[in-house]
Amino acid sequence: MKRVGIIGVGEYLPKKVLTNLDLEKKVDTSDEWITTRTGIKTRRLAAHGQACSDLAINAAREALEDAKICSADVELIIVATITPDMQFPSTACFVQSALRARRAVCFDVSAACAGFVYALVIAQQFIARGTYKNALIIGSEVLSSITDWKDRNTCVLFGDGAGAAVLAPVSSGGILSTYLGSDGSLSNLLMLPGGGSRHPASHRSIDMRMHYIKMRGNELFKFAVKIMSEAALQVLKLAGLESKDVDWVIPHQANTRILLSMAKKINLPKEKIFLNIDRYGNMSSASTATALYEAVKSNCIKKGDIVLLDAFGGGLVWGACVVRW
Numbered sequence: 001m002k003r004v005g006i007i008g009v010g011e012y013l014p015k016k017v018l019t020n021l022d023l024e025k026k027v028d029t030s031d032e033w034i035t036t037r038t039g040i041k042t043r044r045l046a047a048h049g050q051a052c053s054d055l056a057i058n059a060a061r062e063a064l065e066d067a068k069i070c071s072a073d074v075e076l077i078i079v080a081t082i083t084p085d086m087q088f089p090s091t092a093c094f095v096q097s098a099l100r101a102r103r104a105v106c107f108d109v110s111a112a113c114a115g116f117v118y119a120l121v122i123a124q125q126f127i128a129r130g131t132y133k134n135a136l137i138i139g140s141e142v143l144s145s146i147t148d149w150k151d152r153n154t155c156v157l158f159g160d161g162a163g164a165a166v167l168a169p170v171s172s173g174g175i176l177s178t179y180l181g182s183d184g185s186l187s188n189l190l191m192l193p194g195g196g197s198r199h200p201a202s203h204r205s206i207d208m209r210m211h212y213i214k215m216r217g218n219e220l221f222k223f224a225v226k227i228m229s230e231a232a233l234q235v236l237k238l239a240g241l242e243s244k245d246v247d248w249v250i251p252h253q254a255n256t257r258i259l260l261s262m263a264k265k266i267n268l269p270k271e272k273i274f275l276n277i278d279r280y281g282n283m284s285s286a287s288t289a290t291a292l293y294e295a296v297k298s299n300c301i302k303k304g305d306i307v308l309l310d311a312f313g314g315g316l317v318w319g320a321c322v323v324r325w
């Protein structure tokens, strides 16, 4: 089995910024409520007509450049998303076409906010076994397209963006351990009920606002703290490490309070949690991906650091990974 590492990262964020003050004009909320309950100040919004692959392609190009890999040499493309351009073809195929990455095998992964970690673990398997020499993984979301702008419980939380990484064999460091989990019995806590084969698009589904995110925030909050803590401890154990060995946690960014509670639970100084939720909100699969990019590019993560990726999302699903950078 080959040792696999992350050899390049990329990011793309749409230009349009939506502030808490802008939201005060849309729904009955306040900057004070959003800031204290979630940690979010602003989020980005895709331009009209800008789809998931448009964001993904930009992040992918930067990651390939960073990894010094030409798109013609990419062997696997996985896009993690809950807001694909279309039900099919996969968004990964649109990305392949735009990049002219003709050799690549392409598919999407549906693991909501844990999608980037799921994609990373899948890609790792293929590379470790020698099936493919490299992989481009992307977390990309246009959550504004499934956000109910009349629902103050959810519309203040989400944003649009994309992050990407290139994986390949490395001679030292790389992915030390991975840990995935799922519990479908809790699917009712977070879902988009309309548009699939259960409730195909109809006048009724639109009248019932079924094409927007439905969330039971309070229950999710408690579950998130518990499962992110458990996943962190499990994946560290698999790597033969403890909380004190971690230099940076790159978590899914659902709520600053979730992350601070998790840090406390696993005995980790809160300064080690990398946050970008204040600027971008929750971007589902793109959150972990962009946090990783920003932690690397701002020189927070240095060579040799122990980095813990930790995410959870609708499904419910969760995933964690330890990387020696």
Ligand code: COA
Residues within 6 Å of the ligand: 028, 029, 030, 033, 034, 037, 038, 113, 152, 153, 154, 156, 190, 215, 216, 217, 218, 219, 220, 221, 224, 254, 255, 282, 312, 313, 314
């Ligand atoms: N502005 C002002 N008030 C709001 C509001 C908003 N945007 N959204 C909800 N409220 C109100 C509620 O209506 C409720 O009012 P009530 O007490 O009169 O009924 C009150 O604030 C408290 O609501 P509650 O849901 O208990 O708040 P909370 O402290 O749990 O915070 C979340 C709500 C959504 C921020 C929080 O539960 C959370 O982050 N959950 C996890 C979400 C998540 O992880 N989602 C993605 C998973 S990947």
